[in-house]
Amino acid sequence: MKKTALTLLCLAIGLASASADDVIKGAMKKNFKPEDALSKKVGKGEASDAEIESLIKCVQAICAATPPKGDKAAWVDKCKAMVAALKKVQAKDASGLSEFKKANNCKACHDVFKGK
Numbered sequence: 001m002k003k004t005a006l007t008l009l010c011l012a013i014g015l016a017s018a019s020a021d022d023v024i025k026g027a028m029k030k031n032f033k034p035e036d037a038l039s040k041k042v043g044k045g046e047a048s049d050a051e052i053e054s055l056i057k058c059v060q061a062i063c064a065a066t067p068p069k070g071d072k073a074a075w076v077d078k079c080k081a082m083v084a085a086l087k088k089v090q091a092k093d094a095s096g097l098s099e100f101k102k103a104n105n106c107k108a109c110h111d112v113f114k115g116k
């Protein structure tokens with residue numbers, strides 16, 4: 001995948017030389033793991049529209065990347081489910097948050113796609 005602005009949005013600053021393989025890692029470190037990560041803000045219902053939008057772009061970018069383990073088609077489905085849930089959150093659809101929390105189960109996703 002080409003290094004687009006979209007991809008870089010997802011990565012921790014300073015990873016300008018990151019390869020496509022690092023897209024998922026960078027996204028995890030920046031938008032999933034930290035206490036103030038976007039995914040956590042969204043889960044708590046504290047994210048602004050712009051923040052939700054930027055997480056959607058990020059998940060779309062990792063969707064295009066290939067995880068170290070698991071089936072690519074299943075990965076794409078998983079990412080798409082997360083994007084769909086985020087769009088519901090953005091549209092203030094009441095089911096969006098619970099769908100997002102389900103899609104954002106760290107361990108469930110890591111068990112299938114993260115490798116060791």
Ligand code: HEC
Nearest residue numbers: 021024025028032033067068103104105106109110113114
């Ligand atoms: C949609 C699936 C998915 C979800 C949900 C997910 N992760 Fe990940 N995560 C991955 C994959 C795939 C990798 C492996 C990336 C690689 O090695 O290239 C990973 C790797 C990581 C890493 C290691 C990054 C590194 O430097 O190697 C951390 C830390 C991490 N995830 C944190 C989290 C946390 C915290 C959550 C929940 C809030 C979470 N992830 C939710 C798919 C997911």
